[in-house]
Amino acid sequence: xxxxxxxxxxxxxxxxxxxxxxxxxxxxxxxxxxxxxxxxxxxxxxxxxxxxxxxxxxxxxxxxxxxxxxxxxxxxxxxxxxxxxxxxxxxxxxxxxxxxxxxxxxxxxxxxxxx
Amino acid sequence: xxxxxxxxxxxxxxxxxxxxxxxxxxxxxxxxxxxxxxxxxxxxxxxxxxxxxxxxxxxxxxxxxxxxxxxxxxxxxxxxxxxxxxxxxxxxxxxxxxxxxxxxxxxxxx
Numbered sequence: 713x714x715x716x717x718x719x720x721x722x723x724x725x726x727x728x729x730x731x732x733x734x735x736x737x738x739x740x741x742x743x744x745x746x747x748x749x750x751x752x753x754x755x756x757x758x759x760x761x762x763x764x765x766x767x768x769x770x771x772x773x774x775x776x777x778x779x780x781x782x783x784x785x786x787x788x789x790x791x792x793x794x795x796x797x798x799x800x801x802x803x804x805x806x807x808x809x810x811x812x813x814x815x816x817x818x819x820x821x822x823x824x825x826x827x
Numbered sequence: 828x829x830x831x832x833x834x835x836x837x838x839x840x841x842x843x844x845x846x847x848x849x850x851x852x853x854x855x856x857x858x859x860x861x862x863x864x865x866x867x868x869x870x871x872x873x874x875x876x877x878x879x880x881x882x883x884x885x886x887x888x889x890x891x892x893x894x895x896x897x898x899x900x901x902x903x904x905x906x907x908x909x910x911x912x913x914x915x916x917x918x919x920x921x922x923x924x925x926x927x928x929x930x931x932x933x934x935x936x937x
Contacts, residue, residue: 716870745924752836754916755871755927762923770924802870815861816925818870 715739716819718803724825731790733822735803742808744786745816746770746778749800758801761786762808793826800824829854829921833928840907841936848931850917851899860900861925862891863916871916875902907935 719734735744743762747755757770759778767778775797779787786805790797803819830853840846850860858879863871877884877891877900884891888907893900904911912935918925 743923747927752929754833754929757924757926760924815873815876818872820870 716803716805716817718801718819718822720822721820722823722825724827725790725793726827727794729790729793729826731793731824731826733788733790733801733803733824735786735788735805735819736784737786737805737817738784739805739807739817740783741805741817742783743806743816744780745804745806746776746786746788747802747804748772749802749821755802758788790824793824795826798824798826829857829919829926831917831919831926831928833917833931835931836929837932837934839934839936842907842909844907846902846904846907846911846933846935848902848915848917848933849899850901850919850928851897852919852926853898854919854921855895855898857898857919859920860891860893861918862889862902863918863927864913865916865930866913874915904933907933909935909937911935 716737745760746758761767761780777789801822804816806814806816833850861876864874865871888905890903914930914932916930917928
């Protein structure tokens with residue numbers, strides 16, 4: 713069974729703080745993703761990575777950065793948290809082996825509140 | 828880029844009735860369309876997907892249909908049960924990623 717875990721389920725931070733959200737997957741997946749989920753807006757892609765040390769911007773990268781130093785771990789960084797970054801953050805991973813477009817496996821999410 | 832619209836945004840049905848959720852996409856080259864279900868407080872999980880070489884796929888009470896000409900695909904749930912209550916997301920490929928629809932909140936009333 714694929715497991716994608718995230719470092720925190722709930723997080724409360726102050727405006728201006730640096731925030732780290734970590735995601736770990738145990739299925740040797742090449743692809744990893746960070747999404748932001750807001751009501752009525754669905755899942756919006758922040759950043760993704762196809763390989764170690766590789767990253768690509770998604771639809772809403774402003775205010776975020778990422779790090780992928782190991783294949784199983786993908787971190788999302790909010791350099792200076794702002795209240796408009798209060799949201800649910802979902803990590804996902806998928807395999808690139810075989811057919812293109814494989815199922816994405818999601819983590820449980822981190823609900824971040826910035827005050 | 829790809830644009831995915833999803834309707835309705837909310838849907839209430841009586842237990843035992845059918846539910847249909849429709850998504851439209853813009854990129855005619857798109858060829859893979861997954862549906863994810865997210866129960867309250869849980870992570871999204873893939874429930875069914877379809878590739879463009881088929882027009883319909885079924886898995887027990889759920890089915891997905893694809894109309895490539897009209898660029899839309901639909902999720903059909905028959906004999907709905909309370910455990911079908913959730914938010915459902917469709918998605919279409921964009922590059923190596925997906926663009927997700929905004930979601931449909933399905934409520935199955937007992």
